[in-house]
Amino acid sequence: MSTIYDRGAPGRRAVALPPLAQPEEQVLSGIPAGLRRQGAPRLPAVSQPELVRHYTALSRMNYGVDTGFYPLGSCTMKHNPKLHEDLARHPGLADLHPLLPDEECQGALALLWEMGECLKGIAGMPGITLQPAAGAHGELTGMLLIKKWLEDHGELGARTKILLPDSAHGTNPASAAMVGFSVVSLPSDRRGLVDLAALRGALGPDVAGIMLTVPNTLGLFEEDILTITSLVHDAGGLCYFDGANLNAYVGRARPGDMGADVFHINLHKTFSTPHGGGGPGAGPVTVSEALLPYLPVPEVVREGGEFKLAWDRPKSIGRVHPYFGNVLVIAKALAYILTLGDDGLREVSAGAVLAANYLKAKLAGPYKLPYDRLAKHEFVLSGEGLDGVRTLDIAKRLMDYGFHPPTVYFPLIVREALMIEPTETEPRETLDAFAAAMLAIAREAREQPELLHDAPHTTPVRRLDEARAVREPRLKLDLGDR
Numbered sequence: 001m002s003t004i005y006d007r008g009a010p011g012r013r014a015v016a017l018p019p020l021a022q023p024e025e026q027v028l029s030g031i032p033a034g035l036r037r038q039g040a041p042r043l044p045a046v047s048q049p050e051l052v053r054h055y056t057a058l059s060r061m062n063y064g065v066d067t068g069f070y071p072l073g074s075c076t077m078k079h080n081p082k083l084h085e086d087l088a089r090h091p092g093l094a095d096l097h098p099l100l101p102d103e104e105c106q107g108a109l110a111l112l113w114e115m116g117e118c119l120k121g122i123a124g125m126p127g128i129t130l131q132p133a134a135g136a137h138g139e140l141t142g143m144l145l146i147k148k149w150l151e152d153h154g155e156l157g158a159r160t161k162i163l164l165p166d167s168a169h170g171t172n173p174a175s176a177a178m179v180g181f182s183v184v185s186l187p188s189d190r191r192g193l194v195d196l197a198a199l200r201g202a203l204g205p206d207v208a209g210i211m212l213t214v215p216n217t218l219g220l221f222e223e224d225i226l227t228i229t230s231l232v233h234d235a236g237g238l239c240y241f242d243g244a245n246l247n248a249y250v251g252r253a254r255p256g257d258m259g260a261d262v263f264h265i266n267l268h269k270t271f272s273t274p275h276g277g278g279g280p281g282a283g284p285v286t287v288s289e290a291l292l293p294y295l296p297v298p299e300v301v302r303e304g305g306e307f308k309l310a311w312d313r314p315k316s317i318g319r320v321h322p323y324f325g326n327v328l329v330i331a332k333a334l335a336y337i338l339t340l341g342d343d344g345l346r347e348v349s350a351g352a353v354l355a356a357n358y359l360k361a362k363l364a365g366p367y368k369l370p371y372d373r374l375a376k377h378e379f380v381l382s383g384e385g386l387d388g389v390r391t392l393d394i395a396k397r398l399m400d401y402g403f404h405p406p407t408v409y410f411p412l413i414v415r416e417a418l419m420i421e422p423t424e425t426e427p428r429e430t431l432d433a434f435a436a437a438m439l440a441i442a443r444e445a446r447e448q449p450e451l452l453h454d455a456p457h458t459t460p461v462r463r464l465d466e467a468r469a470v471r472e473p474r475l476k477l478d479l480g481d482r
């Protein structure tokens, strides 16, 4: 594959710059000698058509939700209404200076306040912070809140353990450990749900709480969730719910009614707003009565008709994000909530669950389905049933059929896992086409496994030697004399 440096020739330009308004010497005199370049930067010398074609060609190699089906389990890669992008670019929002006094940014504060009210209602919980910039950041914030609660109750030294089902999302143990808790893994039972006997055995005076991924990473809802949260509360611990995938039950069930003390929501999965490559997202955290005093500052409050930032929270864990969080992401998500309303949000969860179960029914059989239960927003197959090929081969072959592969090798409790999340925004034809490709691949695996071993065959970059790429990374382009 060529780089922009492989194009062009000395002297070519993509743009014509106007002459300097002042003599060069005069411009330079303002820059200390030690900071001046000794030579011209080594920029590519290309004409405008060369430049445009190069980047257009690169963009065509990209795959995203705007190009095709993107069934990444747990990531919820769904369509994002374009109207929300226009809205987030509105100068009244996009150009606001973050240090404006409260009275000069009433609109933005009202928007944040309203979003807080909506999410508290959706979660069924009395407190919220909109600051965290992502799901994992919400988890970290939640763990800090639990730690502060323990400290305030004189239990920090005694309660050091966080219980984590082995079906939890991978960021959960990392977040608990970063805050200084030790992580105790709880096994899943044959249903793929928390093993209650193991939970009872693990509970004790050293347990700070539990972190439950809801639904868990098998796409299953914890049927004993009320028992789980009361067992933990009876033992003196708190309950954290990872609600990154709230699209599975938004409008239908509220964590506050199920015993959650902390709950984070990925706005960038449930309430539209695009994401990928780690951001930009938003991971608001709602809390129960017990944790209200520790929420991050500043808090957006309404007093009479006025909105303001409240700093007077002596027990707060402090800030977790500069200014107010990712406000434009929050604005897009609020637009989504207000556009759909209660009924629309209930349709979102119905659609997500229906699409997942529809695909699951089409693929189970030719593919092994280790936990054959009603799925929520996603389901997990195993590539183990197909002799002679691995899940990686199936994923790579899907690219030849024009589909982004699903999440693979996660969750860890399913060998050769394929974690598929269709989302509610795909039409039935797309689901059928994906199922047809998956079924064709299962046939190929039996009849011509070598076709899968060498896949992908049609992409700009063929299969990489991933082990070698890690051991001998080449991260720098050698420009030589160019």
Ligand SMILES: *Cc1c(COP(=O)(O)O)cnc(C)c1O
Residues within 6 Å of the ligand: 074, 075, 133, 134, 135, 136, 137, 169, 171, 213, 242, 244, 245, 266, 278, 281, 283
């Ligand atoms: C995506 C996800 C996270 C992490 O969210 P980020 O915004 O990527 O940090 C955490 N838990 C679950 C269940 C997720 O699906």
